[in-house]
Amino acid sequence: MFRKILIANRGEIALRVIRTCKEMGIKTVAVYSDADRESLHVKYADEAVNIGPPLSRKSYLNIERIITAAKQSGAQAVHPGYGFLAENATFAEACAGEGLKFIGPTGKTHRLTGEKTAALEIAAKEGIPVSPGSRGALSSPEEAVRTARETGYPVILKASGGGGGRGMKVAFTEEELINLLSVARGEALAAFRNPDIYLEKYIPEPRHIEFQILADEYGNFIHLGERECSIQKRYQKLVEESPSPFLDEDLREKMGRAAVKIMRSVGYTNAGTVEFLVDAEKNFYFNEINSRLQVEHPVTEMVTGIDLVRQQIIIAAGGRLKIDQETVKLKGWSLECRINAEDPEEDFKPSPGTVESLIMPGGFGVRVDTHLYNGYDIPPFYDSLIAKLVVWGEGRHQAISRMIRALAEFRIEGVKTTIPFHKRVMEDERFIKGEINTHFLANLVREVG
Amino acid sequence: MDKKIFTINSPLSGTFYRRPSPEDPPYVEEGDEVQPGSVVCIVESMKVFNEVRSERAGIIRKVLIEDEDPVMINQPMFEVEVI
Structure with a gap:
């Protein structure tokens, strides 16, 4: 197993990875830009290395600086999180070239999955439905x-x-x-x-449903069920859930098999996601492969009980998958709301600034992945995601009630957030009935006006 | 000489870009004339790119921030002489 891992990311996902590393007894190295000196990931990691100015291109996207930080700190592996360099083939190859294990698929796989038409071609050849x-x-x-x-x-x-x-x-x-x-x-x-x-x-009002895949380096593949990600604003996901209210056991098995098949055919390793579009008649079409850990991975963790980052690290260290497809069961229901520093009253305009007061929700079945703390200054240079509020319930209704309760407890003062917007979604009759597609939000915004 | 100078300030905090993309020339250079509505720069805030326009006509006298440097809300970015 690795003794030390560098996390090439910031924000909540850097914390997320550090937490699992701590539980596994692995030392962590954080990297940070000048804008992130006071960030929680810097404080939580065993070591932290400054990698340059706020501008991402000069810091979090600066391959040379990150590799140097990894080498100098004696890290053996690099976890890229999501965004930034997570799907960058050159970075994955540069890590490999320097004897650092990239926790994710190979550069070659990144190149293939990054070229959407190439992935579609492979899917079609494998007999997987494509539009x-x-x-x-x-x-x-x-x-x-x-x-x-x-x-x-x-x-x-x-x-x-x-x-x-x-x-x-x-x-x-x-x-x-x-x-x-x-x-x-x-x-x-x-x-x-x-x-x-x-x-x-064009599929009118499609649902966006994706499957979580784990693959070790010995050709073993499993899927961990689906995530429904149809609640989107301009193609950006805002609410995710697992399972999907739209799938039955039969369709889940069919789509899961198709997802595994395409990942096998691209020689995928580590954690990855296969996206499908599903029409009203339940026809599904392969859309793309996301060759990284997804933002919304916690909903899968909540219903499967499997820590995806731990699995990623075990696989990258050369471990075998110890989970059989038969033992993977989706238990209960999980929902995630992405809390962004944006003003829903003003067309989701960015709202960076200082967190003047913070009260976190809690209680049974509530998980908050966030890098916020009282007095934290949310910089304007990066993504607006400031927290992922995740709940688990025995069923979908319980999960929704719990989310409504947790959203009411969650207080962030000083910046505008999407919390009020999520409350409206959770109380919307169509959402409660599971009648959602990728146009749901645009319609809701229009109605609320 | 009594020149009237006004400043164009950043509408939000983020990153200041003088050009539409790294290969393009800057929107404006010192000495350029701008009209009401002329785009003078981009300020990126949380991955959203916002074009900033001059509200009045004038001549750019001074660019106050380096390309790709951070900018605060209401911070002056250009000094412009009224024409």
Whole structure:
């Protein structure tokens, strides 16, 4: 087992990883930018190394500085968390090149899963349903028009090098398609340095359902059930749950098998996620692979009782998966609300600043993953996520009641947060009935006005 | 010489960017004329990129912050001479 791990991240996820390391008797090294000197992850880690100015590109995305910090502190492995360098093939390879174990899949896998059309091609070859469409990058507007005629309108344009919903465009007519294709190319080039665009039939009001996979380095794969992530704002997830109110045992098994199959075919190792879009008729389509630990991983931990970070570390250290698929049972229900420093009354405008008062919720079945403390200054340079409020209940209704209770207890003064917004979601009749899709939030916002 | 100078201040705290992307030229240089509504810089706050516009016409006399440096809310970023 590793004696020392460097955590190449900040905020709540850095704390999350440090906590498991402590429980496993592994020493930790934090890295921090000038903006994060007073951060909790710096205080909780056994050692901390400054890696530069606030700007991410010069600190948390600075591969050279992070590798130097790891080497100098004598760490044997690097946990990338999520975001920043978590899915960066060059970083994974640089770690390997310096004899540091990257806790995640290999650089080669990152490259493959990062190229969305390549992953789609593999899925299709394995017989896993994918949305009908161009599969590969479109070579011309003529090809786009031809493909759209085959799939039927509306169609959605997506960036090959993209992800997280950025740069996606929906076209309802041929004329729109031609116009949007050139817009999408320009945006993709600017955002991802890759102008390649592919086309898929657009699934109206889809659900976003993803499967958690664990894979060791000896070819053993399991899935830990699904997470329902349909409550999104501009493709950013805000509420997640496990299990999904939409899946039955039969569909869960089918999708789980498909997820394992595609991960096996890309030679995946460590923890990863397979995303599907599911239509109203319960047809599912492979969307993409997320080659990292997800923000919303705690809901899976709550219903399976499995610490995903611990599994990641064991796998990276060369351990075998000791969990059989048959023994994985989803027990009860878990919900997560992402608490962001944003003002829901002002179109979710960022709200950095000083936490003047903080009261955390607690009690049975409540988990708070946060880096906040009284007096903490939330810097404006990074993601607005400041806390993940996670609850467990015997069933979905109990989980919702518990979340409502915990949200009411949670007091953060000094900055605006999404807490009031989550209260509205939890009390919404359609949400309570489980009638949710990726357009739910846009509709709710419109109604609340 | 009685020149009227006003400043363009940051609407929020974050990171100050003088150019739309690292390869592009800056929005404005010292000596450039700006019109009401001209984009003068970007301030990124929590991954949200906000274009900042001049409210009045003028000539940029001084850029007060280095490209990619942190900026505080209400901090002056440009000195502009009224024309």
